[in-house]
Amino acid sequence: MQTSARNQFSGVVAQATAGAVNDEIIIAINGGQQIVATVTHDSAARLGLKTGAKVVALVKATSVIVMVDADATKVSARNFVQGKVTNLTKGAVNADVTITGDNGMAVAAIITNASVDRL
Structure with a gap:
C-alpha cells in the first residue's frame, strides 16, 4: 500500500x-x-471492520489540529494526543510539526507559519 498520508497507525x-x-x-x-x-456502513462491511480485525488508520498531516495548553476534557474531538513538539521545520508558507505523545506516539501536522508564530 502506498499513500501520501504521513500518519499511519496500525492497530x-x-x-x-x-x-x-x-x-x-x-x-x-x-x-x-x-x-x-x-466510516460509512457500506465501507465497514466491505472492509470487514469487526472486532479483532487488523487495520491501519490513515490521517493526513493537513487534517491535524494543533493546540497549546489544551485540556482533553474540554475538547470535542475524540482523537486527542497530548505531547511535546519534537520537530518543527518551517517552509515558505507552512510548517511541518511533529508532536510526540507521552506514550511515544508521533503525529505529524502541517500548519501555517502564522499559526506556529501565534501558538
Whole structure:
C-alpha cells in the first residue's frame, strides 16, 4: 500500500458500532492509545471492520489540529494526543510539526507559519 498520508497507525478494531448510515470504529493502537474512526456502513462491511480485525488508520498531516495548553476534557474531538513538539521545520508558507505523545506516539501536522508564530 502506498499513500501520501504521513500518519499511519496500525492497530486492531477494539469495537465496531453499526449505525444506519455510518459506523463508529474504535481502533486500539500501540501504547494504549485509541483512534475513533467514522466510516460509512457500506465501507465497514466491505472492509470487514469487526472486532479483532487488523487495520491501519490513515490521517493526513493537513487534517491535524494543533493546540497549546489544551485540556482533553474540554475538547470535542475524540482523537486527542497530548505531547511535546519534537520537530518543527518551517517552509515558505507552512510548517511541518511533529508532536510526540507521552506514550511515544508521533503525529505529524502541517500548519501555517502564522499559526506556529501565534501558538
